Every structure is written in C-alpha cells, then in structure tokens.
Amino acid sequence: MGTNINKNTKLGVEGTHISTFIGGGGGYAPETIAFLSQASITDPTIGNAVNDLVLYMQSTGIWNKMIAVYPIVGSNAGAHKTNLIDPNTYAISFSGGWVHSSTGMLGNGINTFGDTGLNPIIDMPGPDMSMGVYMRTSPTTVKYLLLGGSSQNVYMLRTTTSGSQAFMPNLTTSTLTSITPQTGFTGTSKNGVDDFFILNSLGGVNSTTSSSPNMPNSSMQIGRFGGSYTAQEFAFAFIGYYLDQSEMDLFRVIIDVFQTDLSRNV
Amino acid sequence: MIVAFLSEAEKDQLVGQEFAPFEYFNPVQDIDDNWIISMEEVNNCINPTFMWVKDLPEIDYIPKPEEPIE
Numbered sequence: 001m002g003t004n005i006n007k008n009t010k011l012g013v014e015g016t017h018i019s020t021f022i023g024g025g026g027g028y029a030p031e032t033i034a035f036l037s038q039a040s041i042t043d044p045t046i047g048n049a050v051n052d053l054v055l056y057m058q059s060t061g062i063w064n065k066m067i068a069v070y071p072i073v074g075s076n077a078g079a080h081k082t083n084l085i086d087p088n089t090y091a092i093s094f095s096g097g098w099v100h101s102s103t104g105m106l107g108n109g110i111n112t113f114g115d116t117g118l119n120p121i122i123d124m125p126g127p128d129m130s131m132g133v134y135m136r137t138s139p140t141t142v143k144y145l146l147l148g149g150s151s152q153n154v155y156m157l158r159t160t161t162s163g164s165q166a167f168m169p170n171l172t173t174s175t176l177t178s179i180t181p182q183t184g185f186t187g188t189s190k191n192g193v194d195d196f197f198i199l200n201s202l203g204g205v206n207s208t209t210s211s212s213p214n215m216p217n218s219s220m221q222i223g224r225f226g227g228s229y230t231a232q233e234f235a236f237a238f239i240g241y242y243l244d245q246s247e248m249d250l251f252r253v254i255i256d257v258f259q260t261d262l263s264r265n266v
Numbered sequence: 267m268i269v270a271f272l273s274e275a276e277k278d279q280l281v282g283q284e285f286a287p288f289e290y291f292n293p294v295q296d297i298d299d300n301w302i303i304s305m306e307e308v309n310n311c312i313n314p315t316f317m318w319v320k321d322l323p324e325i326d327y328i329p330k331p332e333e334p335i336e
Contacts, residue, residue, distance in 0.1 A: 077288040095292035097306025110269065110304045110327060111292040227294070228332050 029054045031084070035071075038087035039079035046073045049261035054084070056254045062247060065130070066240035068118055068220075073262065075102045081114075090118045092222065096229070103264045104136055109231030113224035118239055120149070121217040127192020129215060130243045131157050133222075134236035134255055136266050138182050145225035146186070147237060149216030156216070157188050157198075158225070159232070166198040169214055176206040183266045185252045191242040199248045201256075207245070235264060269302040270322035277301040280319070285311040297328045 028036070032051040041047065050071055057063040069084040070092060077100050081092040096111035105114075120129055131147045139159045146164070148156030156167045159182055166176045166188035176188070176198045184201030190210060197207035220239055223230045236255055243251060259265035272280070272293055280291035285307050293301045308319050 077286065081288050091288075094289045096290075096294075097304030097310070098289065099306060108304050108306055110267070110302075110329070111294045111307075112304075113292075227330055 029058070031058075034087050035082060035084050039074050039082040041074045041079055043074075046262065049073070049258055050084070052261060053254065053258045056257070057251075060247070060250055060254070062240075062243065062251050062254070065243060065247075066238055067124055068116055068237075068239045070237045071258070072104050072235050072237070073102075076100050077105075080105050090116050092116055102262075104233045104235035106137075106233040107223045107230045109140075109229055112229050114222035116220045116222065116239065118220045119218060120215045120220065120239075124241060126241075127190070127215065128242035129155060129239075130187065130189035130241065130248065131220075131239045132185065132187030132237070132248075132251070133157065133234055134185050134259060135159075135183050136233040136235050136264065137231075139230065139232055144228055144230035144232070145221065145223065146230070146232075146234075147220060147222055147239065148225070149218035149220060150226075151216065151218055154216040155188075155190060155214050156225075157186065159186075159230070164198065164200065166196070168196055168210055176208065185236075185255055187238075187243070187248045187252065189243045189245075189248055191244075195242075195244070197245055197248075199245065199252060201252070203249050203252060205245055235259060267327040268324050269296070269304055269327040270308045270319060271325045272301040272303060272322065274301065276322070280316065283313070283316060285313050285316060285319070291316075295330065296325075297330050300325065302327060 028051045032054045036047055066085050068090040071084055072080050077094050080100055083090045092114040094114050097108045098112050099106040133146045139161055144159050146157045146159055158165050164182050164186040186200055188198045190196040194209050196210035197205050199205050222237055277293040280293055283291050285291050291303055291307055293303050296302055311319050
C-alpha cells in the first residue's frame with residue numbers, strides 16, 4: 001500500500017498503450033467506442049487514454065465492480081456527463097455554473113452540483129459500496145460533499161480544509177480522515193461485514209471495522225451538500241460495489257495513469 | 267464575487283430549465299434572501315428562451331452561513 005508504481009511494471013504491460021499490446025492492431029475496445037461515441041469525442045489522445053483505462057479496469061476485475069465511472073473528458077457538459085460503464089445510464093445532470101474544460105469540471109462555490117440519478121438503495125441493493133474522486137484543487141473552506149446522497153445520516157465522501165473524509169453514521173469512529181494531500185485520488189469503500197476505509201492519493205489508508213449498512217437512499221450527487229457547494233475541480237468520479245484495499249490502491253494507480261496520459265495529473 | 271440578481275418571478279421561470287445542453291439553471295438565495303444565479307450561467311446561456319438573463323442586474327454575492335454536515 002502506498003507505493004508509487006510505474007504503470008507498466010504495476011500492470012505487467014510493456015509499451016505506451018495497453019490497447020496496442022492486447023489488441024495487436026491498436027483498435028479500441030467496444031466499451032471505449034461506445035463511450036467516445038456517446039460523448040462525441042474524436043481526440044485520439046483522449047481516445048487512447050480512455051481505452052487504456054477500460055482495459056486496465058477490465059484486466060484487473062475492477063470494471064465489473066463499477067456502476068458508474070465518469071472520466072470527465074471532452075471539455076463540455078455533454079461529454080462530462082457520460083458514464084463509461086454504460087453510456088446510456090446515470091448521465092450527470094449539471095446544475096449551476098460549472099466550468100467545463102480539458103482539465104475537468106470546476107465548481108463555482110455558489111450553486112454548482114451534479115446529479116447522477118443513481119440511488120444506491122434502489123440501483124445497487126446490499127451493503128457493499130465504494131466511491132471515489134480525483135480532485136485537481138484543494139478545498140478552501142469548511143466541509144463539502146464530494147460524493148453522496150442528499151440525506152445527512154448516510155455513507156458519504158467529503159472534504160474539509162484538514163483532510164478528505166469518509167463518513168459513516170452510527171459508529172464510534174464515524175469519520176475517517178485521510179492524510180494530506182487532498183488533491184489527486186481519494187476513495188472509500190465498505191463491505192457491510194467488517195471493513196470501512198478511506199484511501200488517499202499516496203495510497204495511505206485509514207480504516208475501521210464496520211458492518212453498518214447506511215447506504216444513501218437518494219440520488220448520488222457531486223459537489224454539494226444542502227446549501228453548500230464546492231469550488232473544487234473534479235477530474236474523475238466513480239460509484240461501485242465494494243473494493244478491498246488492494247483493489248482500491250490499484251484503481252488509484254490506474255486513475256493516476258489516466259490523468260498522466262491526459263497531462264492533467266496533480 | 268459578482269452574481270446576477272433575480273426577482274421571485276424570474277427565479278420561477280428559470281428553475282429546472284436548461285441554459286445550455288445538459289446544464290440547468292440553479293437559482294439560490296444569498297445571505298439577504300435575494301435570488302441569484304452565477305455569472306457562468308449568464309455568460310454560457312444559449313437557450314433563446316432565456317437570453318434575458320444577460321440583462322439582469324449584477325450584485326455582490328455574500329453566501330448564507332455554511333450548513334454543518336454532521
């Protein structure tokens with residue numbers, strides 16, 4: 001845990017793009033093609049980065065544990081809304097004055113949030129859940145929701161000026177605060193049996209034992225809680241079933257590689 | 267921070283409406299309960315029905331106190 005690993009040695013692949021290695025002819029995976037088509041993206045740099053992301057996720061088994069993955073590429077709302085796992089589901093509905101660009105989507109701190117339409121209680125029943133983000137900027141004040149439902153007493157990922165936090169109500173240790181830095185990757189996961197943790201951009205983990213369900217019972221939102229809206233820039237977001245700590249750390253590396261391929265890593 | 271000021275009636279017209287593809291107005295209230303939208307919504311509005319937002323008066327934005335999360 002916590003080791004920065006070169007993508008080629010970590011994933012056992014030589015060459016710049018795994019697509020070339022696996023496919024032999026360099027063609028894109030069907031899932032990549034579906035995403036690029038839905039998002040109206042033709043830029044080959046983005047196409048290659050997304051294809052590598054798809055293939056890394058598939059080869060590591062992470063793909064099958066995800067419900068919604070937002071690569072946030074394409075520089076406009078129509079592309080940023082698109083779910084890589086199934087481009088026809090859980091498109092983000094953007095409210096307020098987001099700034100969409102090649103580096104991601106930047107909240108204005110006044111009225112911006114994204115609604116995924118994914119209600120965990122309905123769409124992924126059971127106690128298992130993971131979620132995470134890749135942030136290019138730090139929070140400036142107080143607490144903001146990064147990912148979570150609209151109700152307070154449920155599982156959520158949020159950020160403060162002192163650290164990103166995974167919150168689980170009704171536990172003795174209800175808040176797990178990651179160590180800094182807050183930029184880059186932050187992910188949290190719970191299995192409803194004995195594991196609840198948060199993992200930060202350096203692979204550092206805080207964890208506790210939890211069997212608490214507390215699944216959000218409302219549409220998962222990005223960037224706001226009640227009347228508080230974040231002014232941070234998002235460059236990736238995901239919601240899925242439980243990932244163990246090794247899987248989450250691997251996903252962190254995969255997403256770091258993705259951001260590096262797009263020259264927007266922090 | 268500068269924002270665009272809305273009357274109650276103007277706010278009602280904008281709620282739930284698209285200002286650009288896949289992007290929706292989100293009027294909120296400032297500390298004095300004035301309804302406002304951000305300048306990003308104003309500047310990026312391309313919906314012909316709502317081009318009048320570009321003529322809204324501008325005011326300084328002072329947010330309501332933050333809601334505690336816990």
